[in-house]
Amino acid sequence: xxxxxxxxxxxxxxxxxxxxxxxxxxxxxxxxxxxxxxxxxxxxxxxxxxxxxxxxxxxxxxxxxxxxxxxxxxxxxxxxxxxxxxxxxxxxxxxxxxxxxxxxxxxxxxxxxxxxxxxxxxxxxxxxxxxxxxxxxxxxxxxxxxxxxxxxxxxxxxxxxxxxxxxxxxxxxxxxxxxxxxxxxxxxxxxxxxxxxxxxxxxxxxxxxxxxxxxxxxxxxxxxxxxxxxxxxxxxxxxxxxxxxxxxxxxxxxxxxxxxxxxxxxxxxxxxxxxxxxxxxxxxxxxxxxxxxxxxxxxxxxxxxxxxxxxxxxxxxxxxxxxxxxxxxxxxxxxxxxxxxxxxxxxxxxxxxxxxxxxxxxxxxxxxxxxxxxxxxxxxxxxxxxxxxxxxxxxxxxxxxxxxxxxxxxxxxxxxxxxxxxxxxxxxxxxxxxxxxxxxxxxxxxxxxxxxxxxxxxxx
RNA sequence: GGCCCCAUCGUCUAGCGGCCUAGGACGUCGGGCUUUCAUCCCGAAAAUCACGGGUUCGAUUCCCGUUGGGGUCACCA
Numbered sequence: 001x002x003x004x005x006x007x008x009x010x011x012x013x014x015x016x017x018x019x020x021x022x023x024x025x026x027x028x029x030x031x032x033x034x035x036x037x038x039x040x041x042x043x044x045x046x047x048x049x050x051x052x053x054x055x056x057x058x059x060x061x062x063x064x065x066x067x068x069x070x071x072x073x074x075x076x077x078x079x080x081x082x083x084x085x086x087x088x089x090x091x092x093x094x095x096x097x098x099x100x101x102x103x104x105x106x107x108x109x110x111x112x113x114x115x116x117x118x119x120x121x122x123x124x125x126x127x128x129x130x131x132x133x134x135x136x137x138x139x140x141x142x143x144x145x146x147x148x149x150x151x152x153x154x155x156x157x158x159x160x161x162x163x164x165x166x167x168x169x170x171x172x173x174x175x176x177x178x179x180x181x182x183x184x185x186x187x188x189x190x191x192x193x194x195x196x197x198x199x200x201x202x203x204x205x206x207x208x209x210x211x212x213x214x215x216x217x218x219x220x221x222x223x224x225x226x227x228x229x230x231x232x233x234x235x236x237x238x239x240x241x242x243x244x245x246x247x248x249x250x251x252x253x254x255x256x257x258x259x260x261x262x263x264x265x266x267x268x269x270x271x272x273x274x275x276x277x278x279x280x281x282x283x284x285x286x287x288x289x290x291x292x293x294x295x296x297x298x299x300x301x302x303x304x305x306x307x308x309x310x311x312x313x314x315x316x317x318x319x320x321x322x323x324x325x326x327x328x329x330x331x332x333x334x335x336x337x338x339x340x341x342x343x344x345x346x347x348x349x350x351x352x353x354x355x356x357x358x359x360x361x362x363x364x365x366x367x368x369x370x371x372x373x374x375x376x377x378x379x380x381x382x383x384x385x386x387x388x389x390x391x392x393x394x395x396x397x398x399x400x401x402x403x404x405x406x407x408x409x410x411x412x413x414x415x416x417x418x419x420x421x422x423x424x425x426x427x428x429x430x431x432x433x434x435x436x437x438x439x440x441x442x443x444x445x446x447x448x449x450x451x452x453x454x455x456x457x458x459x460x
Numbered sequence: 461g462g463c464c465c466c467a468u469c470g471u472c473u474a475g476c477g478g479c480c481u482a483g484g485a486c487g488u489c490g491g492g493c494u495u496u497c498a499u500c501c502c503g504a505a506a507a508u509c510a511c512g513g514g515u516u517c518g519a520u521u522c523c524c525g526u527u528g529g530g531g532u533c534a535c536c537a
Contacts, residue, residue: 009537044536112535118461148535166465175463175533183535190537214464214532237466237530244529272472275485279473283484302473305530309471312486322499357499368497408495415495422496434497 002034003204006060006067007194009041010052013255014059016308017209017239017247020273024236025207026065027274027289027296037201038070040081041194043187053081059256063266064289069201077201082193089188090138092196092226093149093181097138101225102181104134104141105150109184142186149182151191151218159217164234165303171217179218191215195222198231206233207298210305211246234298237277237305247308263336263362268317276306286319318360326352336362343372350444354436368435371445371453377431381457385424388414389458392428393451402447404439411439429453 004025008018029036038060042048057072069075079085096102135141141149157173181192188196198206213235223230241251248254259269267289274292275285278301321329329352333340340348351369358368370376395410411425423433429442429450442450 007537011537041537047536107535109535116533118533163465169464171464177533180535185535187535189535194537209531210465211531211537216464235465240530242471246531275472277472279484281474283474285472285485304466304473306473307471309486312472315486318499358497404495411495424496426496432496436497437495439495 001202001204002029002032003037003202004029004034004207005037005039005198005201005203007039007041007208008056009044009047010049010056011044011047012049012052013257014056015247015254016256016259016269016273017254018056019059019063019065019256019269020239020276021207021209021236022060022063022065023270023273024234024296024298024301027293028205028207028298029068030293031296034204035068036065037075037077037203038067038072038080039197039201040071040083041190042081042083043183043190043193045185045187055257062256062260063270065270082188082197085193085197086186086188088200089182089192089196090186093188093192094138096151096181096222096225097149099225101152101221102149103152104147105178105180106133106146107148107180107184108146138182138186141182142184145184148180148184150178151181151221153178153221159220161216161220161230161233163213163216164232164298165236165301169213169216171214173217176217176221179215191218192222195219195226195228199223199226199228204231205298206231208233208235210235210238234301236301237303239276240305240307242307242309244305244307252308253310261363263364264313264317265320265332265362268320269313271320272313272316276308277302277304286316286323314360321359321362322356324356326356329356332362333365337365339373340365340369343369347372347444351436354440354444358436370432371430371441376453379427379431381428384418384420385428386458388418388420388424389428389454391418392425393454393458396447396451396454399447402443404437404443407442408439428457 006018006022006025008014026036028034038056040053040056042053053071057070060066067073069077069080071080074080082089093102097104135144135147138149141147153173153176155173158170159173159176160168160170162168179191180189182188197203216233216235220230239247241247243251245251253259270289270292271286274287274296278296280287281295321332324332326349330348333348333352333355343351351372355365355368359365391414392410395414396407399406399410411422415421415425422438426435426438427433429438435441
């Protein structure tokens with residue numbers, strides 16, 4: 001049975017890269033009628049952000065990538081929150097300790113520095129500082145507060161493992177640090193927790209981001225020490241900023257929240273993400289999640305780190321908006337923009353077809369419909385523009401049936417003999433020079449309001 | 461800096477030894493449609509397949525090196 005997992009840490013709003021991982025894991029599990037597991041990796045109490053767990057659940061739900069097992073739905077391998085599995089890690093740490101695959105290490109908290117800067121040729125390596133006064137048990141270690149459990153690393157050995165996307169990769173053990181496995185507060189580090197949980201939760205395929213590649217030897221060692229078999233492992237390329245650095249807040253938008261607030265559709269984002277490192281066999285650009293699940297295979301993922309191109313995402317989002325039914329788009333707009341509900345139902349409904357091909361994101365609704373909220377940009381009109389107003393007023397007054405065809409007739413007539421173009425009318429009526437098709441918009445806007453508008457600007 | 465990974469148009473990519481004088485998509489530019497803006501349709505420019513060696517009858521495709529980019533080297537994940 002295929003069982004994949006998403007390891008998410010509750011440190012804030014989910015990163016779009018987390019969704020990228022979720023997509024591959026989800027799709028592969030679904031393709032093989034397997035299960036997709038969500039595990040909350042909350043072993044760092046310093047970085048924990050209140051409420052972010054809920055936001056992870058909500059985000060996955062928003063994308064339609066809900067987990068079959070996880071803290072929310074539970075499952076056979078409860079609990080799915082690492083902070084609730086401490087005894088389990090202690091048990092396995094004790095086993096390592098006992099077998100001599102791990103050791104207590106004195107390491108005062110003040111020395112647990114931040115990331116070092118490696119500019120010199122000196123290759124820093126953490127070592128056991130002292131052998132004296134080792135704690136007798138994990139319990140005692142935690143009480144003392146200045147000791148940790150570290151991984152024992154063999155000397156002068158090559159560790160080779162197979163990354164299913166890149167092939168065999170070899171590290172020398174001199175490159176592998178004696179990683180802390182249990183912190184002084186008794187919490188495990190990622191390295192211990194992930195190996196233990198993947199094993200216990202019977203994860204069949206590990207799909208994770210490339211930044212884990214360098215620490216995989218540690219995990220290989222743990223699998224060996226426990227005498228477990230490591231599942232096939234896939235390291236997907238990391239998403240990048242336009243400057244090619246790892247996708248980060250500093251250079252781009254990473255938060256799922258941002259994409260939501262911008263009015264991107266989850267289906268469009270997923271479609272876009274799917275095309276990063278993978279391609280449709282028929283080179284199709286637009287396809288559904290179901291189609292992706294059917295065609296996707298982990299072995300087809302490419303190792304190249306792609307740049308996250310917002311421009312293409314916008315295009316894709318536009319395509320999805322355009323392909324929505326009127327009802328769907330109406331609901332999307334209503335959900336996205338509470339103001340939309342202030343419009344008469346009929347007005348909104350009539351507006352939808354006009355909006356469809358003009359919206360890239362849902363946030364485009366507002367600028368496109370300003371006039372319907374009686375918001376006009378303050379503009380000045382020149383003499384030719386002003387001179388048209390009276391003619392337009394009389395023209396509009398004569399229109400019996402207020403339809404866009406008739407409205408256009410009036411406009412066209414003036415256009416012909418005054419030698420003006422459409423943008424002039426556009427500017428007069430809306431204050432802008434571009435937007436929805438004018439006659440259609442005015443038809444929805446109503447004759448009364450149109451005349452009122454003209455009256456008003458005539459006084460300017 | 462050590463180690464590891466990666467390398468086809470600006471970007472996402474197809475290509476898995478001959479079909480490639482390299483295909484598609486976004487973007488860009490030009491044109492058509494037209495009632496502004498879009499949508500839609502057509503067309504163009506855009507990659508000496510990073511560079512240099514091999515292997516081969518034949519390399520974008522295989523191997524090695526160089527260069528460039530990225531990741532990693534925390535009691536963070």
